[in-house]
Every structure is written in structure tokens, then in C-alpha cells.
Amino acid sequence: MNYQRTVQIDAETLGAALEQLERRHPQMKSILRDDSGQIRRAHQIFVNGEQVRKPALDTPLKETDRVEFLTAIAGG
């Protein structure tokens, strides 16, 4: 993403937002999702600052919602 940290997207659900992001930046897909298309559990997702404990692709979004990804991973 060329170190771009914020993007504006029009979408009604989390899944639709991800699809748009992946269309713009195809390399994001394998980072965000596993082979089955689900969001990797390693990503902690926040909507307007509140953590979504079990994020689902059909999580609804409304105008001006802000979705954040916190990816805290480490080696062994």
C-alpha cells in the first residue's frame, strides 16, 4: 500500500470493504484472509475504536465508520 495507512471506501459491510481494498491492493488479500476467505484471526479489528471480538464478513458498516486492523504477530 506504499505505506498508505488510511483509505476511504464505500461499503455496507466489512466483507464488502475488504473486497474493495483487495481490488485496489491485490497483495492485501493473502495477508488479510486465509485460504477459505475468512479474515485471519491474527488481525484484531476495531470499528470506531471498539474491538469486534468475532469479526464477520457481514458485519454492517455505516457512513463514517472507521475500521482499524491491529496485527500483532511475532516469530517463535
Place this chain on the structure above:
Amino acid sequence: MRREQAAESVRAQWGELLQEIGTSAADRYSTGAAPPRELFAAAGAAGLHGLFLPAALGGRDADAVTWGAALEEIGYLCEDPAFPLLLSIHTSIAFLVAETGVPRLVHSYALPMARGQCVPALAFSEGTDLFSMRTRATASGSGFKLSGHKEFITGGMIADVFLTYASTERGDLVACLVEAADKGVEVTATDGFGLRTAGPAQLTLTDVSVPAERVVALTDGLSNAQTFLNSRRLSIASYVPGQMRMLLERTVTQLHKRVRYGQSLMNLPNVQAAVGRMYVALETSRAMAHRAQEHLDRGAAHPVFDPVISAAKHQVTEQALALADEAFRVLGGHAYYGDPRYGMYLRDHFGLIAGAGTQDLLEINLGLCAGRDPAPTSHPDTHKGSIRHDTPVQRHPATPGELSAHRPDRR
């Protein structure tokens, strides 16, 4: 009280066995030999592994507080510094395999691991970032063929089975069990700086066939591994304070025996101050470990990356090294030349800097967690909207940042 009971239970039930395991530690350290496999089998038969495991595996289903207190006591009693590390790795892998709920995996692997009859090791690190693993899992029949190389495998030299992570053709990570006896598996010893009684090894895989029945995680092995490492951090935070306690007591005993200017070293104020700092290091470590254990028992811990658990591992590691530093300063030549256990302790605990997530990566991750823009409800005066978050860890340039989502305008 629960902690005291758990510690007493360890002393009463397994004290002699832990002493036996520790007896040969100094000799084995010089030759780089892990505890004999028979001792793990004996520990399993005596129920030591089971203390940490669910009832479904014949375990006692102990909560994190009990489990942590027991690990601390094992760290204190066993003079082989690698034993609590290996024991906790074995039980963590047994637990992870059992959690799949796949009967064949549970019966063939998790149960024997829980009895100490099958020794597992983690084959994860290979000197790359996590999105660039070079070990490949190529679909083959209903399973995979694995090829690649894994470095830094703690306990690899005595392992029967390796929990191995490999990249699939589609860029995901799969987790599966590779047996040491599988065709194409080569295990070689690593002569490292420390953890010499942990049997460190490297693993080379050449077209190793892994049947579908041995797949632990078919997708999202990345998150699977992170969940495992999250639990590893709590294990480290739990057993290391026991080893710190052992070193503090050993140091104080020596300081009472050694005489300078007609009095024991322990009477000198500068030495008392050093011992005071060692005590602070120990007790702050225990406090962090206890808080993390209670946090997990309350169900408040994040399963993949929990900040409280990670902070505990970080703090315990730093304090364990600080404690050793103080011991070397007050004991001088005795610690350096006179008693090999100080060197063993120092070298092994340096390994914690890299273990289950390097200290600096944990700092980055903790900074990300603690530095998040607070939720709107967190504080009424919080300024919103201008803070940007850095999410990359492993310094991966393509790691996602933040989306702002807009519902299409329907007016």
C-alpha cells in the same frame, strides 16, 4: 492459597523426580545433551504433564493460576534449566493438538504427548518474516508434501514429532505433524549459546509426505501459531520466576559464606542493596506473571495476542537478566568460575529475548495496543479523528492499516 497448594503438590508428588532430572544437568550442559527421553516418560507416567492438560487427555484441567504456580515451583526445584521449558512446550503442543477435536489426532498424538510417551517440538522459525516462509506444503493426494528448513527448534533432538508450519501454494500457512521417522526428515544438532540441555536442533524436510490425518490447521496457520505463541509467553512468565528465586537463594547463601574485612559479604550495605534489587526483580516478575494468569482465568485474555500476557513475558525476561547481572556483580569470580549454574542460568535466559516473540517485537506490538486511539466512550475529552495507527509488525510494508468505510449515499 491455591498457589501454595499447587507448589506443595509439586514438591510432594514430583520433587524427587525433578531432583533426579536436575542432578545430571551440569554435566549434560557441558556436552549439550537434553534430559534423557526416559525422564520425560517417567514424568508423564507420574502425571506431571497431566497437571497442565484437560481432563479429556487424562489431565487435571488446572486453571492458569494453579498451572502457573506449579510451573514456578518446577522452575525452582529442577536444576536442569531447560526442563520446565521443554515440559511446557510438550504440554502446549498436546493441548493445541487436542483442541482440534479430531479423534485420530487426539488418540495418536495428543494422548501419547500427555503421557510423556511422544515428545513433540515446534518447527516454526526459519529466519524469515511470517509472510515469507520458505518451507513449502504442496498438495499431494489428500495431504501435502513438505520441503524446507526450520532453524532454532527447542527440544528438536529428542522430538518424535514436529508441529510444522509451511506455506501453501496459495500463500496460506498450514500446520501439520511431521514425524522424526518420516522419510525425508533430517534432524541435526544446533550448538547454540545457551539452552544446551534443551536439545536444540534444525530440521530439514525433503519431499516429506504428510497425510491429511496429520493436518492440525488446514488454513490460517499464521493465527494458529500466534495462538500457540501467546500461550508460550504465559508459560515463560510463569516458570522463570521459579528459576529467579532459585538463583537469588543460591546467591544469598554464598554471600553469607564469603568473608571480606572480617564479616560476611551479606553484611556490606552495597551487597544488601544488590540483593534488594534482585528481590524487587523477582517479586515484580511474580506479580506480572500472577496478573497474567488471573487475567486468563477471568476469560479476559485475547487468544491470539494478549497485551497483559506479552507484557508479563517481556518484564520477566528483562528482570531475569537483571537478576543474573546483580548476582555476577556481587559474587565476582565465584559466579563466573566457581559454579557453572550461574553461567547456565545467564545463557539460557538470554534465549528468552528471542523466545515466543522477540522483546523488541513485543514492544512494538504492545505500543500498538497501548497507543491505539481510545474508543469514543473511553474518555469524554479524547480528541478523535487525527491519530493514525501503525499496524505493521515484522515491519512488513504491506500489512494493513485502517479503513474508513462509508455506506453508499441513498438519499
